[in-house]
Amino acid sequence: MVADxxxxDSKLAxxxxxxxxxxxxxxLWNHSHRVYVFGALQGRNAGIAFDPELLYISALFHDLGLTKHYSSPDKRFEVDGADAAKSYLQQHGVPNDSIRLVWDAIALHTTIGIAQFKEPEVALIYSGVGYDVMGENFESIAEEIREKVVKAYPRDQFKSKILPSFLDGFKHKPETTFGNIKADVCTLLLPGFKPANFCDCVLHSPWNE
Structure with a gap:
């Protein structure tokens, strides 16, 4: 138990x-567990019913696409993590509807303006990530509760370490950050990186007009 x-602790979890x-x-271990606890706390405080096991597994896999083992050469790291979770759950005979929820929760966890309106497990992973990474709705969880979570899963200078960790996960494929907040990481930390621009894509499309 962490912060109640x-x-x-199922075999799958x-x-x-x-x-x-x-x-x-x-x-990633501490961050992923904080994401789970912060997401679960926000769900409980809002009276939202959710599947703790699916939420936990989504949290554990949500950044695994950043690791060398799961990283693809050409897909967004979020999709790599979602695909890894899908494969894991399929191997254990988890129903397709549950697999879809986990896949969406992971794939959409950096997609502002959409994830928070989907199913509880998807929305709460998004909320847990937003809380831990950017402090979104920070005062919605009391200070003494936050301290219990951080004591169990220390931040250890998380703010200064997480951005380079993000970049390490996709610096070999920065083009996959197009249209996503992770392009900001490449702009800040990757020398010579110039993000693609949607307006340029429209104006320089191959259409003859």
Whole structure:
């Protein structure tokens, strides 16, 4: 229990945690668990029913697409993580509807303006990420509760470490950040990077007009 939120300990949940331990690092381990707890807390406070196991697995896989083991050469890291979770859940006979929820939660966790309007598990992963990374709706969780979560899963200079960690996950394919907030990471940290521009795509399309 962390801040009165139970950490799932089913065989499926423990297996996912083992994958994060194997292929991730302490930064991703602690961040992913804070995302789960903060998402669950926001769901509980809002009276939203959700599946804790699916929410937990979504949180564990949500950044695994940044790791070398799961990173593809040409897909967004969010999709890599979603595909990894899908494969894991399929191997364990999880129903397709549940797999779809987890896939969407991971693939959309950086998609502002959409994820928060989808199913509870999808919306709460988005909210948990937003809370931990950017402090969105910061005062919605009391300070003493935040302290319990951070004591269990330390931030350890998270603000200064997470942006370089993001870049390490997709610096070999920065073009996949087009149209996404992660393009800001490349602009800040990747020398010579120039983000694609939607207006240029329209004005320089191959249409003869």
């Amino acid at each position: 939120i139970k950490i799932p 423990l297996g996912a945690a083992e994958l994060l331990r194997e292929h991730g690092n302490d930064l």
